[in-house]
Amino acid sequence: KNEVEQSPQNLTAQEGEFITINCSYSVGISALHWLQQHPGGGIVSLFMLSSGKKKHGRLIATINIQEKHSSLHITASHPRDSAVYICAVRSLVVDYQLIWGAGTKLIIKP
Amino acid sequence: KAGVTQTPRYLIKTRGQQVTLSCSPISGHRSVSWYQQTPGQGLQFLFEYFSETQRNKGNFPGRFSGRQFSNSRSEMNVSTLELGDSALYLCASSQDGTYGYTFGSGTRLTVV
Numbered sequence: 001k002n003e004v005e006q007s008p009q010n011l012t013a014q015e016g017e018f019i020t021i022n023c024s025y026s027v028g029i030s031a032l033h034w035l036q037q038h039p040g041g042g043i044v045s046l047f048m049l050s051s052g053k054k055k056h057g058r059l060i061a062t063i064n065i066q067e068k069h070s071s072l073h074i075t076a077s078h079p080r081d082s083a084v085y086i087c088a089v090r091s092l093v094v095d096y097q098l099i100w101g102a103g104t105k106l107i108i109k110p
Numbered sequence: 111k112a113g114v115t116q117t118p119r120y121l122i123k124t125r126g127q128q129v130t131l132s133c134s135p136i137s138g139h140r141s142v143s144w145y146q147q148t149p150g151q152g153l154q155f156l157f158e159y160f161s162e163t164q165r166n167k168g169n170f171p172g173r174f175s176g177r178q179f180s181n182s183r184s185e186m187n188v189s190t191l192e193l194g195d196s197a198l199y200l201c202a203s204s205q206d207g208t209y210g211y212t213f214g215s216g217t218r219l220t221v222v
Contacts, residue, residue: 033211043200043213086153098143098211100153 003027006087006101014109019074021104023087026068030090033098034061034072037084046072046085077108114203116214123221128189131217135182135203141165142184143211144176147198156199159184160206191221 004025013019023032034046047054047061049070054061058077063070074081087101115134123129135142144156155168159178178184182203188195198218202211 035211035213042215043202045211045213048211088153098155100155102152 002102003091003099004087004089004101006085006104008104009102010105010107012107012109013077015078017077017108019077019081019106019108021072021085021087021106023070023072023101024068025070025087025089025099027089027099028092029065029068030092032063032070033088033090034070035086035088037086037103039083043086074106079108079110082107114201114212114214116199116201116217118217119215121217121219123191123219125191125193125221127191128187129191129219131186131188131199131201131219133184133186133201133203133214135184135201136212139203139205139212140182141204141206142178142182143202143204144184144186145200145202146170147200147216148196153200156186188219193221195219196221 007022031048031050033048035043036046037043049061049063058075060073072085084103084105086103088098091099114136117132133142141160143158145153146156147153156170156174157164157176158166162178173189176186198216200213200216202213204211
């Protein structure tokens with residue numbers, strides 16, 4: 001079993017829909033990152049969370065440390081949101097090392 | 111401010127050759143991490159350097175090595191290239207490896 005599991009693996013939705021991507025992990029962590037990778041390889045760091053909730057524009061990230069679970073929400077989705085969304089956790093066991101989820105490929109259709 | 115710069119962007123090498131990739135972090139960032147991304151395996155951690163010292167290493171063979179210079183620029187070297195080394199190699203920098211990773215655009219290596 002992978003230490004970081006993302007769901008769904010693939011998600012196709014219509015423009016305007018509310019999107020939720022989930023990330024569950026099994027190790028103790030000091031922080032969790034959400035990243036976005038566009039076709040062509042460019043990776044953008046969206047959020048780093050250690051507790052609670054963060055919001056930036058139409059993106060919202062939440063984390064529940066007790067349940068070892070985080071969600072990334074996109075409100076009013078747009079085709080330009082189409083990308084791979086990756087969750088990564090910083091392990092308490094292996095310091096400074098990020099453990100990566102496999103990513104969620106999101107396609108937003110106009 | 112300038113982002114993380116990786117050079118070259120694209121590279122084609124022959125099996126058995128060696129290759130050196132370069133990563134210039136954001137000014138002031140002392141941590142540089144390297145990742146390999148392939149369609150089947152996703153992002154895999156190679157190693158992390160902080161203040162010229164390798165602080166962490168992933169599960170890759172010894173053919174993969176790296177170093178960091180006093181100006182925080184980092185190089186990654188792969189010797190005796192294999193076809194399976196074809197991948198996108200990404201580096202990320204942060205101030206101290208605990209916050210705010212910024213990724214470069216990557217170097218796409220093709221081994222033929």
